[in-house]
Amino acid sequence: MKHVLDRPIWSALATRxxxxxxxxxxxxxxxxxxxxxxxxxxxxxxxxxxLAKLIPPCESSFVVQADAIVLPAALCAISTASLVQMIAEQPVQAVSDERIQRLTQDDAAEMLALAALTRPGPFTLEALRLGAFWGVKIEGRLVAMAGERMKQPGYTEVSGVCSHPDFRGGGLGRLLSLFVANRIMTRGEIPYLHAYASNVAAIGLYESIGFRLRSMMNMAVLQHAE
Structure with a gap:
């Protein structure tokens, strides 16, 4: 039987x-x-x-699923990668830090700049429409953030976890990951996330705070073939 997270994009778009x-x-x-x-x-x-008809010729689109990705003749994969999908089913450490603040649309440009610098995954100026984001600012500058992205019945994805290179090693990614995961759990939902299978450091961090591997996933960036 297929799990709701085997095709997380479809499951989110068909429900929440x-x-x-x-x-x-x-x-x-x-x-x-x-x-x-x-x-x-x-x-x-x-x-x-x-799917091919849904993606305009001038655009590209990400597909993520546990199954091997099947392409129609009209589309090609311009990039592929193996991901890990991890979930936290048991309570994780509760954290509190006065530096953590809710980010708003006023912060969107700075959030986009941080995401462009650190490349945690696809990010846009309208990402906040999908869920809450939280960040840490130092001297008025956004240096780390994490938030919510896809949502399925009983599940919410932790996404956009990143820290500015000047502030890595200070535990901000861990702090914000725990903070967002706890908020999801207080709603009675299970937090999950994706990471590149090659990103050993990120996977180790997530394992250390209570996430476990649920499934290997396939990712492809699709666009129309010439």
């Missing part, structure tokens, strides 16, 4: 994030201004061809 979805029961994507993610429920010919 349906308001941000474009497409139909064959293929769906987030509004590209929010996050460039798309998915199908299954990999049959009709569905993957519907």
């Amino acid at each position: 994030h349906q308001a941000f979805a474009q497409g139909d029961n064959l293929a769906r994507r987030y509004m590209p201004s929010i996050v460039p993610f798309s998915a199908t429920a299954v990999d049959d010919k009709e569905s993957v061809e519907a």
